[in-house]
Structures are given as C-alpha cells and as structure tokens.
Amino acid sequence: MKIINEFLSNKDIAVIGASTNKKKFGYIVFEALRKKQFNVFPVNPHNADIEGIQCYPDIFSLPKNVRAAVFITKPEITLNVVKQICNRGVIKYLWFQQGAEDKDAIAIAEQNGMKVIHGECILMFIKSSIFPHNMHGFFRKLFGKYPK
Helix, strand or coil: CCHHHHHHCCCCCEEEEECCCHHHHCHHHHHHHHHHHCCEEEEEECEEECCCECCCHHHHCCCCCCCEECCCHHHHHHHHHHHHHHHHCCCCEECCCCCCCCCHHHHHHHHHHEEECCCCHHCCCCCCCCHHHHHHHHHHHHHCCCCC
C-alpha cells in the first residue's frame, strides 16, 4: 500500500494509452482520474486531445512535473515506453494495469530505481471509485487479499 499511496500522492499523472473511445479502459481511467481532481496528461500519438485536454504524442513531450504514469497499453508498447522513460529520467512511479504488464518492462523499471505497481487496478484505489471496481476492492479487503 505504501507505493500505491505514494503513486496517488502525485497530482500530475500521465495516462499512457489514453483513448477517446468512452468504452475503452484508456478513457475510463483517464476520466476517473480527472474526476478525482488529478491533473491528467493523456499520451497517445493518434489523438490531438481527449475531452479538450491536450494529448501528448510521447513521453518526451510531457511537462517535467509529471512524475507518475499509468500504462494502458499492449505489453510490447509498454516495454518501449519504459525504455524511453528510463532515458528521460523524470517519471519515478509506474502503474501497469493488467494487460499492459510486461515482465521485461517491470524489471527494467525496477533496475532503474522506479517504484512499480502491477497486478492491481488503479480504479480500486481511487477514493469513491466507480462500480464494479469499488466492489472488487471491498471483497479483496474482506478476504484479506488487499495490498498491505
């Protein structure tokens, strides 16, 4: 929980793989963070903006104050972006949503001193999260499966 709380203490979060499609998880995470008053920086080379918020084509275009990123990408894209993040040296917290995880990306990030979260859904940890993610969190707490 310590790293999760540290991650969420960052008010500026990049959403790598953010989407304009309201049915895709890249949009759902983007919108949930935005509604919780995070400064969200969508990263997707195929969009100029999402809901009127500038979309960045890559991590090199992000403002330097962005120190946390959540990945909603295919694993092969995750690996390439993690390598770019290591070269840039600004982002320190990485959250790999299920489906975006890549074991090599996780290892590279950890070897470069980044704090990594994987195997957890960010929507479970945003206060007053949306259904069904809030229920997942409730049952995981109930059965002792919630991170400590």
